Amino acid sequence: MNYFLHILVMIGIYLPLAYSLNLTVGFGGLLSVAHAAFYGIGAYAFTLLLTGAQFHPLVAAVAAVAITGLIALGAGTVSLRFRGDLFLFVTLGFQMIVFVLLYNWVGLTKGPYGIPGIPRPVFFGTVLRTPMQYTMLALAMNATVLPLLFALYRSPFGKALKALRENEAAASALGINPRRLYLQAFVWSAAFAALPGAFYASYITYIDPTSFTLKESIFIAATLLLGGSGNRIGPLVGVVLMLLLPEALRFVGLPDGVAHNLREIIYGLMLAVLMYLRPQGIAGEYRMT
Numbered sequence: 001m002n003y004f005l006h007i008l009v010m011i012g013i014y015l016p017l018a019y020s021l022n023l024t025v026g027f028g029g030l031l032s033v034a035h036a037a038f039y040g041i042g043a044y045a046f047t048l049l050l051t052g053a054q055f056h057p058l059v060a061a062v063a064a065v066a067i068t069g070l071i072a073l074g075a076g077t078v079s080l081r082f083r084g085d086l087f088l089f090v091t092l093g094f095q096m097i098v099f100v101l102l103y104n105w106v107g108l109t110k111g112p113y114g115i116p117g118i119p120r121p122v123f124f125g126t127v128l129r130t131p132m133q134y135t136m137l138a139l140a141m142n143a144t145v146l147p148l149l150f151a152l153y154r155s156p157f158g159k160a161l162k163a164l165r166e167n168e169a170a171a172s173a174l175g176i177n178p179r180r181l182y183l184q185a186f187v188w189s190a191a192f193a194a195l196p197g198a199f200y201a202s203y204i205t206y207i208d209p210t211s212f213t214l215k216e217s218i219f220i221a222a223t224l225l226l227g228g229s230g231n232r233i234g235p236l237v238g239v240v241l242m243l244l245l246p247e248a249l250r251f252v253g254l255p256d257g258v259a260h261n262l263r264e265i266i267y268g269l270m271l272a273v274l275m276y277l278r279p280q281g282i283a284g285e286y287r288m289t
Helices: 003-026 033-050 057-079 084-103 131-154 155-165 168-173 178-203 214-229 233-250 260-277
Strands: none
Touching: 003 033, 003 131, 003 155, 003 214, 003 233, 033 057, 033 084, 033 178, 033 214, 057 084, 057 155, 057 178, 084 214, 131 155, 131 178, 155 168, 155 178, 168 178, 214 233, 214 260
């Protein structure tokens, strides 16, 4: 039962990550590989405010979102001078810079040793410890975050982003300011990624830089692109498939000596076939070009 609840908690963490990245990728048409950096900034900001400044968990989480948004404002101002492949490479550079800082700024982040013993949140006098309690907390987080993101999707802001995605020159001619709108999307996307970062830190009670690498950014992007971007269904499909498929392969009954490698090969082949048959994602409306 605890194993099943753990999977639900992880789905609850990755849903806001995929849906927030969808704002930049699916609606803005800008592929970013820096989402794990913002996820990690949120986790570290929450942890340091909680353990160092003794903030209440809710206050620390809100402050972590604000800090992440401010950092994204600076990163986005630089990144959005570029488009297409150049934008991708600038976000790649930002992801690497954040990882290097987290790994080497030992005085602040404890570097490769990580930060253990992160306090668990207390609500109404109850310390959250069990997988069931964290499942309910993940449900509450998603019930708060996802409607806000869906409101952005449906708003004139979301529609303007789609117009830029389809034809930036035509949208600009209609009075839409591309840099300002893209920057707003980038900041909102990063800020929303901070909250699951805070949740992850509280759930695992330990963080280190290896949880927020380029590989993690690619995984989040792959989750979105596999499920499909540009709508509300694709990210859900991608998260559920990417998290449940590797777990399902554990029960195939492969020989122990080669089980791990064979699972990785099968997993990779299945994803490659799915993307070949459905380039825009299983339930997506936008195809990255």
